[in-house]
Amino acid sequence: MGMSAALALVLMGTFFTLFSYDLEDAIFARLVATAADGRRDDTGAIPLGMTAYVGHEGLPSWLGDALPLDTPRGEYEVFAQGRGHFHVAVRPDASAGTTRYVVLDTTALTSTTRHLRQTSGLLLASALLALLGAAGLSLVVARRLSRPLEQLVARVQSDTLAPEVDVGVTEVRALAEALRVRDARIQELLERERAFNRDASHELRTPLAVAQGAVEILELDPPADTETFGRLRQAIHHMGLLTEGILWLARSGRSDESCGLVSISREMVALYGKHRPHGDVALVIEAKEEVLAPLPGSVARVMLGNLIKNALAYTHQGRIVIHIAPEGWSISDTGVGFGQVEPGHSGFGIGLSLVERLARRFNCDVAFSAVEPHGTRVRLTWPSVEPG
Numbered sequence: 423m424g425m426s427a428a429l430a431l432v433l434m435g436t437f438f439t440l441f442s443y444d445l446e447d448a449i450f451a452r453l454v455a456t457a458a459d460g461r462r463d464d465t466g467a468i469p470l471g472m473t474a475y476v477g478h479e480g481l482p483s484w485l486g487d488a489l490p491l492d493t494p495r496g497e498y499e500v501f502a503q504g505r506g507h508f509h510v511a512v513r514p515d516a517s518a519g520t521t522r523y524v525v526l527d528t529t530a531l532t533s534t535t536r537h538l539r540q541t542s543g544l545l546l547a548s549a550l551l552a553l554l555g556a557a558g559l560s561l562v563v564a565r566r567l568s569r570p571l572e573q574l575v576a577r578v579q580s581d582t583l584a585p586e587v588d589v590g591v592t593e594v595r596a597l598a599e600a601l602r603v604r605d606a607r608i609q610e611l612l613e614r615e616r617a618f619n620r621d622a623s624h625e626l627r628t629p630l631a632v633a634q635g636a637v638e639i640l641e642l643d644p645p646a647d648t649e650t651f652g653r654l655r656q657a658i659h660h661m662g663l664l665t666e667g668i669l670w671l672a673r674s675g676r677s678d679e680s681c682g683l684v685s686i687s688r689e690m691v692a693l694y695g696k697h698r699p700h701g702d703v704a705l706v707i708e709a710k711e712e713v714l715a716p717l718p719g720s721v722a723r724v725m726l727g728n729l730i731k732n733a734l735a736y737t738h739q740g741r742i743v744i745h746i747a748p749e750g751w752s753i754s755d756t757g758v759g760f761g762q763v764e765p766g767h768s769g770f771g772i773g774l775s776l777v778e779r780l781a782r783r784f785n786c787d788v789a790f791s792a793v794e795p796h797g798t799r800v801r802l803t804w805p806s807v808e809p810g
Contacts, residue, residue, distance in 0.1 A: 450509040450528055451497040458511035458524040468524060475523040485510070485525065493521075505529075570594040574601070616672045630665060633658045659693060660731070667724035667776045671783060681719040682712045683726070683746050690727040691744075694734055703737050709746040715804055717784055725780055728773035729753050729800055740797070750803040754793055 457468045468474050475481050478491045485508070488500045493512050500508040506529030513522045571594055578601060637655050645651050687707055695705055715722065733742050733755045740756025781788045786804045793799050 446531075447499060447509075450526060450531075451499075451511075454509050454511035454524050454526045455497050457526075458513045458522060471526060473525045473527075475525065477520045481523060485523075489523070491521075574598055630658065630662055634662065656693060660727070663720075663724045663727050664773075664776065666720045667780055670718070670721055670724075671776075671779060677718050677721075677784075679718040680714045680716050681722045683715050683722060683751050684709045684712045686719065686722050687726055687730070687744055687746060687751075690723065690730045694727065694731045702739055703734070704741040705734075705744070706741060707744045707746070709744075713746050713748055713751070715751070717786070717804070721780055721784065725777045725802065726751070728777050729802075732773060733757070733798075737797075750801055752799060752801040754797060754799040756793070756797040758796065 453469070454472065457472050457474075478486060478489075481489065484502050484505055485500065488502065489498065489510060489512065495514055496512055498510045498512065500510055502508065506527060509526045509528055511524040513524075515522060574594060574597065637658055640651065641655075684707070687709075691705060691707065717725075730742075730744070730753065733753055737755040737757030742753065742755045745752045745754070778788055780786075781802065784804070786802060789801045789803075791799050791801070
């Protein structure tokens with residue numbers, strides 16, 4: 423704002439300086455024109471301070487050099503080196519064959535340097551006062567605009583945007599209203615998603631329960647094709663985990679449950695490792711002791727199960743290592759990178775997407791990174807729980 427005020431002062435000073443010089447020249451030109459056109463005083467003489475010359479040969483040599491013999495009718499400004507500043511009216515007389523010149527010496531009238539030196543202190547003081555005034559006004563305006571914005575930002579960050587935000591600035595009030603409408607729209611969409619997840623998961627539970635019951639009956643007298651039956655049982659169990667995860671996304675509030683990640687990891691390895699497509703892949707679990715995580719057991723089964731299933735699906739050779747420690751759970755593989763897009767497909771399915779959404783739901787972090795020379799590593803961390 424201070425720079426803007428300084429620039430405005432410079433532009434205004436330049437404008438008024440140019441305007442004053444232009445006005446000065448117009449006044450001097452009008453004076454010599456009036457004298458040359460014969461509007462004299464009662465004595466018949468030209469006004470005081472002006473000199474009249476008849477014929478070009480009557481002009482002083484320095485003035486004759488500045489005004490050639492064929493100079494047309496008009497008023498001219500002449501700067502004579504070492505002589506001064508002059509305004510001249512040229513009036514050719516065709517009938518007499520001569521030209522009349524009226525000269526006004528304006529050297530003393532236009533010597534403003536001395537006056538500028540005398541008033542430079544006043545001009546500087548005026549400029550400083552103007553800058554201070556502009557800076558003060560800028561602070562007042564900025565404060566008036568920033569205070570309601572700061573209040574609005576604080577309310578948005580705290581998720582306490584009131585139905586009516588008391589702000590005095592029209593633009594900020596419009597912004598608050600737009601944010602309120604957008605927040606209402608987002609809440610509506612979230613509630614619609616929760617309702618869909620809740621209804622979908624409940625609708626899926628019934629056919630899944632029927633399928634699980636049928637599998638349990640078949641287990642009493644297993645069919646001859648045990649491999650196909652095993653894949654069916656695994657698929658139904660995986661569908662159950664996905665349904666449970668979707669149902670958790672539809673629930674509100676937090677859970678105080680915790681679970682042991684070592685036992686759940688072994689459970690998921692036993693489930694998905696029996697019928698893995700690549701039998702030459704070694705799967706290792708590294709853990710010194712049971713590790714408790716602030717997650718419901720069903721949620722942990724959904725997240726860890728999907729990560730283990732994807733690692734097995736995209737690792738053709740080498741090893742898969744699951745490392746479990748109090749600071750986090752991770753899985754590393756030597757495959758092409760689970761979750762990679764296969765030719766003719768897009769995306770990586772609902773599994774990893776569900777893992778990421780459940781992690782956000784329970785305030786956990788999921789980080790994907792590459793493993794050299796090839797492979798992928800996924801690390802799951804959660805906020806530490808202070809002992810009560």
